[in-house]
Amino acid sequence: MILRQKNLLISGILLCILVFFTAGTYLVRPLWFDEALTVQNFAVMESIERIYFNYVIPNNQLLYTMMLHWWIKLYSGTGSFDCWMRLLSLLLAAITMLTVYRRFRIALGSGVTAVLLISFCCAPPFLLHATALRGYMAGTCFTMLALTAALDYISLGKFSALVRYFIFSLCSTAVLPSDMLALGAVVLYTMPGCGKFFWKNRRFYLLCLIPFAAAALFYLPILPQLLQVAKVGSNESWHDITGVIQAVYLPHIFTLAMLILPASAALLFIGRKKFNYLRTCRAGIWLLPLVPILLFPAPPFPRVFFPLFPFFVLLFGAGLRDFTAIYCRMKRRFDPRFWFGGLIILSLSWCCIQQSPELKMAFSSRCGGPGRDDFYYPYYLRNTHLPDITARYSAKLPVSSNCNAFYFTFASDPWPLMYYLRLNGIVNTPFLFDGPGGKVTALPDNSIVILKDGESQSELAKRFPGTWGLLFNNANHQVWSYNL
Numbered sequence: 470m471i472l473r474q475k476n477l478l479i480s481g482i483l484l485c486i487l488v489f490f491t492a493g494t495y496l497v498r499p500l501w502f503d504e505a506l507t508v509q510n511f512a513v514m515e516s517i518e519r520i521y522f523n524y525v526i527p528n529n530q531l532l533y534t535m536m537l538h539w540w541i542k543l544y545s546g547t548g549s550f551d552c553w554m555r556l557l558s559l560l561l562a563a564i565t566m567l568t569v570y571r572r573f574r575i576a577l578g579s580g581v582t583a584v585l586l587i588s589f590c591c592a593p594p595f596l597l598h599a600t601a602l603r604g605y606m607a608g609t610c611f612t613m614l615a616l617t618a619a620l621d622y623i624s625l626g627k628f629s630a631l632v633r634y635f636i637f638s639l640c641s642t643a644v645l646p647s648d649m650l651a652l653g654a655v656v657l658y659t660m661p662g663c664g665k666f667f668w669k670n671r672r673f674y675l676l677c678l679i680p681f682a683a684a685a686l687f688y689l690p691i692l693p694q695l696l697q698v699a700k701v702g703s704n705e706s707w708h709d710i711t712g713v714i715q716a717v718y719l720p721h722i723f724t725l726a727m728l729i730l731p732a733s734a735a736l737l738f739i740g741r742k743k744f745n746y747l748r749t750c751r752a753g754i755w756l757l758p759l760v761p762i763l764l765f766p767a768p769p770f771p772r773v774f775f776p777l778f779p780f781f782v783l784l785f786g787a788g789l790r791d792f793t794a795i796y797c798r799m800k801r802r803f804d805p806r807f808w809f810g811g812l813i814i815l816s817l818s819w820c821c822i823q824q825s826p827e828l829k830m831a832f833s834s835r836c837g838g839p840g841r842d843d844f845y846y847p848y849y850l851r852n853t854h855l856p857d858i859t860a861r862y863s864a865k866l867p868v869s870s871n872c873n874a875f876y877f878t879f880a881s882d883p884w885p886l887m888y889y890l891r892l893n894g895i896v897n898t899p900f901l902f903d904g905p906g907g908k909v910t911a912l913p914d915n916s917i918v919i920l921k922d923g924e925s926q927s928e929l930a931k932r933f934p935g936t937w938g939l940l941f942n943n944a945n946h947q948v949w950s951y952n953l
Contacts, residue, residue, distance in 0.1 A: 497549065498854075499854060499889070500551060500602065500856070501848075501849030501856075502885065503528055505856075506528050507530070507602055512538050514538065520534050520535050522694075530608075531644065532607065533603070533604030534604070540553075540556075540557045555602060558599055558602070559600055561606045562590070562598075562606050565609055565779065566586060566589075566590055568614055569589070569779060570586065577786045577789075581809075585789075592724040593823055593824065593846070594721075597847075598775055605645075605775040605776065608644040608645050608651065609778065611637050611638075611640040611644065612637075615634055615655055619658075619676055622634055623676075631675065635679050638683040641680075641776075642684040642688075646699075647773045650761065651780075653757055654754045655680075656673075657753050658754065658783070703766050706765075706769050707768045708767055713768040713771060714762060716841065717758050717774050719832075720832075720836060721781045723832060724823070728785050731788070731812075732786075732787075732789045733788055751784060752784070754781070755784070758777065770841075771841075772844070775843075789812075829845045832845050853944040859945060859946040862941060863875075863948055864890060864893035864895050868917065871915065872898060874899045874900070874912065874916045875918075877901070878918075883904075912935070912951055913953075916950075917949070917950060918949040918951050919948050919949075920946065922944060922947060933951065938950040
């Protein structure tokens with residue numbers, strides 16, 4: 470029996486790795502606005518001290534940016550530079566998977582763990598953030614490491630486990646202050662280990678206070694910048710409470726849709742002893758996103774809640790484990806090979822179905838559309854996101870060799886365009902666009918103007934009178950010449 474379960478687990482992990490590493494479209498996709506801004510404005514600074522004290526906008530996710538800074542220095546010059554940078558998040562994703570496997574394969578069972586790993590890591594939301602030049606996967610990784618340390622401390626009471634919990638809490642909040650919410654999930658998940666009267670347990674209070682102490686240690690030297698970033702972040706957030714709730718919860722439920730029935734069937738036995746307390750504590754994790762959504766002046770972007778994703782998976786895993794145990798008792802000739810094999814095939818099939826562009830397009834429209842969807846099919850995953858192609862063709866134009874400026878509309882995604890133009894040899898030509906510093910008042914003679922496909926060139930011509938000529942266009946951009 471044990472040998473069969475091990476073979477099943479190995480097969481599941483191999484399938485998981487196969488799908489995970491063959492998701493090439495996620496790894497080789499071009500950079501989008503936030504990613505290109507992070508690289509050009511922060512990650513390439515001369516030192517991590519400059520990165521730390523240059524905390525001016527939420528895009529500088531401090532610890533992740535510092536890690537990316539050193540990761541870029543390791544680039545050998547062979548292969549795609551974009552792909553190399555994305556490998557950092559992929560490495561952190563692999564550490565997250567390994568952490569889930571090592572810590573929960575006994576508590577949940579090898580078969581259940583295999584099913585969870587496949588459902589978790591082969592789904593679009595995970596693949597998206599596992600290859601993103603953003604800190605959400607880093608925050609997820611450090612939060613899961615903090616969870617394992619907290620569980621060890623609650624069960625063993627060792628000081629070394631408490632130190633690890635502090636370190637990983639520090640790392641998690643150093644990536645994003647909003648990861649305090651995920652550390653709140655750590656407390657809720659470990660609370661049953663504190664006993665029925667948890668408020669009398671000193672360990673419970675230490676688990677609650679340490680994340681605040683870690684965040685204070687990291688952010689107090691830059692507290693004014695933190696407050697300003699929080700203000701900027703609130704101005705850029707969603708202003709549709711219903712929409713953000715839908716965009717947060719639906720992707721997680723949709724990702725695990727094939728496991729909902731068996732995972733929730735265990736609730737039929739909710740009357741059993743010691744069942745209610747454990748489930749009540751941990752079920753509170755589902756309500757955590759509602760705290761900032763309902764209490765903050767403006768709800769955060771849905772991607773902020775990505776570090777909660779593994780906790781939702783573990784909650785599904787607990788239900789699936791209980792249902793498996795009940796099913797095993799009901800069936801005298803229970804064969805785990807067929808049961809878990811069927812669940813693995815079902816989960817893997819569902820992960821493949823989720824990659825369908827038509828399905829992702831339809832689901833994305835329910836979660837904010839191309840500009841707001843953070844999990845399934847945002848605009849930068851679509852075939853119409855072509856800043857690298859536009860930049861390459863623009864750099865090869867005869868007029869590019871002696872043009873006096875490139876101007877980008879804000880809708881055209883200026884930061885990726887600047888990034889790829891530099892990679893294609895345009896390094897001395899000024900780049901102009903309307904940003905926080907103010908609007909461009911005039912364009913110099915012999916400029917190249919890049920607009921988003923569908924934008925009105927005639928409206929822009931009223932702002933910048935002159936002679937305009939269309940150079941080329943594609944599914945993403947229009948490229949015009951401008952002369953006085």
